Amino acid sequence: xxxxxxxxxxxxxxxxxxxxxxxxxxxxxxxxxxxxxxxxxxxxxxxxxxxxxxxxxxxxxxxxxxxxxxxxxxxxxxxxxxxxxxxxxxxxxxxxxxxxxxxxxxxxxxxxxxxxxxxxxxxxxxxxxxxxxxxxxxxxxxxxxxxxxxxxxxxxxxxxxxxxxxxxxxxxxxxxxxxxxxxxxxxxxxxxxxxxxxxxxxxxxxxxxxxxxxxxxxxxxxxxxxxxxxxxxxxxxxxxxxxxxxxxxxxxxxxxxxxxxxxxxxxxxxxxxxxxxxxxxxxxxxxxxxxxxxxxxxxxxxx
Numbered sequence: 001x002x003x004x005x006x007x008x009x010x011x012x013x014x015x016x017x018x019x020x021x022x023x024x025x026x027x028x029x030x031x032x033x034x035x036x037x038x039x040x041x042x043x044x045x046x047x048x049x050x051x052x053x054x055x056x057x058x059x060x061x062x063x064x065x066x067x068x069x070x071x072x073x074x075x076x077x078x079x080x081x082x083x084x085x086x087x088x089x090x091x092x093x094x095x096x097x098x099x100x101x102x103x104x105x106x107x108x109x110x111x112x113x114x115x116x117x118x119x120x121x122x123x124x125x126x127x128x129x130x131x132x133x134x135x136x137x138x139x140x141x142x143x144x145x146x147x148x149x150x151x152x153x154x155x156x157x158x159x160x161x162x163x164x165x166x167x168x169x170x171x172x173x174x175x176x177x178x179x180x181x182x183x184x185x186x187x188x189x190x191x192x193x194x195x196x197x198x199x200x201x202x203x204x205x206x207x208x209x210x211x212x213x214x215x216x217x218x219x220x221x222x223x224x225x226x227x228x229x230x231x232x233x234x235x236x237x238x239x240x241x242x243x244x245x246x247x248x249x250x251x252x253x254x255x256x257x258x259x260x261x262x263x264x265x266x267x268x269x270x271x272x273x274x275x276x277x278x279x280x281x282x283x284x285x286x287x288x289x290x291x292x293x294x295x296x297x298x299x300x301x302x303x
Contacts (some may be wrong), residue, residue: 008084008085008088008225011085011221011225012222012225015218015221015222018214018218019215019218019219019222022211022212022214022215022218023215025208025211026208026209026211026212026215027208027212028208029204029205029207029208029211030204030205030208030209030212031208032201032204032208033055033201033202033204033205033207033208034055034201034205035201036200036201036204037052037055037201037202037204037205038052038055040197040201041197041198041200041201042195042197042198044198047115050111050114050115051198053107053110053111054111054198054202055201055202055205056103056107056205057104057107057108057111058202058205058206059202059205059206059208059209059210060100060101060103060104060107060209061100061104061108061129062206062210063097063100063209063210063213064097064100064101064103064104064129064132064133065132065167065170065171067093067096067097067100067213068097068132068135068136068160068163068164068166068167069164069167070089070093071089071090071093071094071097071139071160072160072161072163072164072167074086074087074089074090074093074157074160075090075156075157075158075159075160075161076157076161078090078153078154078157079154079157079158079161085221086157087150087153087157088221088224088225089217089221090139090143090153090156090157090160091143091153091156091220091224092217092220092221092224093217093220094136094139094140094143094156094160095136095140095220096213096216096217096220097136098133098136098137098140100213101129101132101133101136102133104129105126105129105130105133108126108129116180121180123179123180123181124169124173124174124176124177124179124181125170125173125174125179125181126181128166128169128170128173129170131166132163132166132167132170135159135160135163135166138159138163139156139159139160139163142155142156142159143155143156
């Protein structure tokens with residue numbers, strides 16, 4: 001299955017099918033969850049209406065952790081098997097996971113102020129979640145720290161794998177240490193400890209936000225693949241019109257061109273072969289070539 005989707009063309013076809021239902025289902029489930037959570041569910045006998053923050057906080061915390069696990073798996077696939085889409089998926093998941101980790105910390109602070117009397121405490125669960133956010137930010141920074149895309153892919157994948165050690169710490173911190181944070185209420189040995197009136201909106205929000213996570217990641221992957229498709233198109237245009245200014249082509253493609261000699265100057269080489277020969281030619285290039293040609297002409301380049 002993984003080899004089948006190593007071809008970006010197949011993934012793009014599947015993505016176009018999934019985007020619409022994922023967006024509709026995620027919006028419907030989130031709206032239903034917010035309705036039941038904010039209006040139809042009762043307040044907690046101890047926390048009062050503050051408990052309603054849980055309907056956003058818990059799904060965000062789950063997705064922050066699960067998103068990092070998925071990112072680590074993508075890093076493993078890229079390092080070991082050089083999977084063509086693993087790097088794309090890793091880069092696409094990192095900002096989304098970071099957003100959910102940040103949302104977890106913000107909603108936790110909003111809950112902690114009335115419950116604990118402080119916006120922040122150096123609790124094991126809070127601290128480990130903050131470290132998870134730092135890992136997300138570090139992966140994003142490292143992936144974009146080099147002058148070419150591929151040079152940052154392997155270091156970012158390695159860092160994503162290293163950061164996996166923090167995920168079980170986030171999960172089991174409330175069991176390993178004496179913390180202020182409450183223990184697990186869903187995944188626990190004694191079964192679910194949440195009243196059904198509160199469990200229903202929580203499950204709706206969990207399902208909706210998981211689908212939303214998948215929807216946003218797929219959209220980001222489509223954007224990255226489209227950008228790398230523009231690289232192939234730019235190369236095609238350059239081969240047909242070698243007098244086109246090299247820097248102008250780079251701006252149109254939004255990525256650096258591989259090692260070709262243009263006007264006596266050798267461009268810096270980069271490993272793009274896996275993208276140039278991984279099926280991207282199956283995506284409608286003809287229209288994109290003409291669009292790119294118009295962009296070049298509009299910016300003053302010879303076409």
